[in-house]
Amino acid sequence: MSFQNKLEAAQKELNEANIWKSNHTPPIVVLLRKLGFNIRPFHYCSFKSNFITASLWFGIIWGIIMWFTSWKNDHMPIQIAIFTSLLAGVVFGLFMSLYYKRSAKKNNLSDWHAL
Template structure:
């Protein structure tokens, strides 16, 4: 998809969600705004696929949670690589799946069309 076509669809989808009185943090979270500014052509969370949302939210949460967990484990002097990786990965997967389900539910509740239909 070319950049101009994507930006038109993005603007149309953002205005549609604003008309439906959705919270801006739901349809344009700061993480997605950063990705859009860097040139990534991903649809807003309610229009993205479940797997894409799981991947994006899960990876981000896994990194942030992993950093906090690493600091805590080092502070308590109980750091083990296996536990650290297992907890970070598990938390990321669970958070990603839950956010994907939430955004899928928001798409259904607000009767939003599919991304390809915009």
């Protein structure tokens, strides 16, 4: 089965489970798919994959925003800023991974390979 067919089956299953579209297809995913990336809905990704993805993007974006809006003006050492960003990313990634794992289990969603 092609990626597009699996994606359509997954979106149908997510809609039937009454999971909000903004939850299973956030704007960044829409953008990346339009750019040609084959990204599955987070409910169908592994815990590890969701953890790494969420940790990286959140830690980097949040760290950059905090550096230019607050930390730089407060003369925070760059090592502490990087450590804080990494820690925030790990915490965010852990909670998001747990959320998607729990949501998939609660709604009895199929495995991606079974679609």
